[in-house]
Amino acid sequence: MAAPRKAKPADANARRRLIDATAKVMRDEGYAAATSRRVAAEAGVKQALVYYYFPTMDDLFVEVLRTGAEAALERMRTALTDDDPLRTLWAINSDSRLTGLNTEFMALANHRKAIRAELKAFAERVRDIETAAVAIALRTRGVDLKEFPPVVVSMLIAQIARSLCNEDAVGVVTGHDELRAFVERQFDRFTADDGDAVRVRA
Amino acid sequence: MAAPRKAKPADANARRRLIDATAKVMRDEGYAAATSRRVAAEAGVKQALVYYYFPTMDDLFVEVLRTGAEAALERMRTALTDDDPLRTLWAINSDSRLTGLNTEFMALANHRKAIRAELKAFAERVRDIETAAVAIALRTRGVDLKEFPPVVVSMLIAQIARSLCNEDAVGVVTGHDELRAFVERQFDRFTADDGDAVRVRA
DNA sequence: GTCTATAAAAGGATAGAC
């Protein structure tokens, strides 16, 4: 918050490059590889400069999380106004760049309180936005919200998409095609306006 | 494989204690905290002994994964013969001890090939076993396997349960009650034998 | 704001005594 924030966001300022470089290293090689020397090299600066901008490495990690979170949230807010919010949410949560980083932060959060708090706050904001988008979509389509609460549908979409990404990352693909086809079928049900749609049992 | 394996599994042999200690440290503080000195202290032995049993730390990590995997697989095989396999699978994948370790290994696998290969192999065996259990359960209950392929149902159960655990770990609980209630409703549908069950659209 | 240099700590791994 009190960190240097330029009025003119020059595209080559070191602080920003360090944040981006850290995200990249974490994604590619895991958080344990994101040392001050490694991220400095990636950003094209010297190691000591890391500590000019960030008191500790943990502070840098938190900034990476915060910056990525803002970008992700912005992206998600557009899903609110999208033509097909459900599929858009699926697409967003299928971005391996995001899910990969998320896995690293989940692991990091296990033993760093500052990161856990930040990740929790971010996850809850994401859930709220995603749920709002889903609520609108379901209402528009006349879905029974008692049987399919928006928060449930948004969690299912987000978590299943991420699970597939996580498995992809380690090379596990068994059942993925089948699951994707199944999800697509559910989207069709929720999208359809005919009597064969989702209001059975409503 | 070629490692010392006693005919009499004395409850206090150091190799086993090192594996257990490493799992504990990884669960509690993350994989980065599982250093040779740290796990040795946890196991009540000296640091150098780690390298007597394991050539490198990576070998130790792989053994932790392998040992945990065998135990988990054994647990899952019982689900095959269980009275209520679907709910049993849900329960197994809701064990925070397992999901916590899994998160660590997912992150580890991002940058250690040996662990990625091992994790992939384990995940695929788990999927096969879980899918087999689900297939039997669904067939018994007369569910249309075209609409609900066993591999899809097993993935949904496992991944959603794990997602809830992962979120619990960072303190996120928004929507959890609603999702759990939703899942329970689905289990009821799959369990029910009346005409209101799952065969609609079949 | 960015650098060089270095202190101080921690980690992986090995040698060799017992």
Added chain:
DNA sequence: GTCTATCCTTTTATAGAC
């Protein structure tokens, strides 16, 4: 099989020149 002692590398973090 377990220990002590040690080496070498890597890391975080700081001091101070430019």
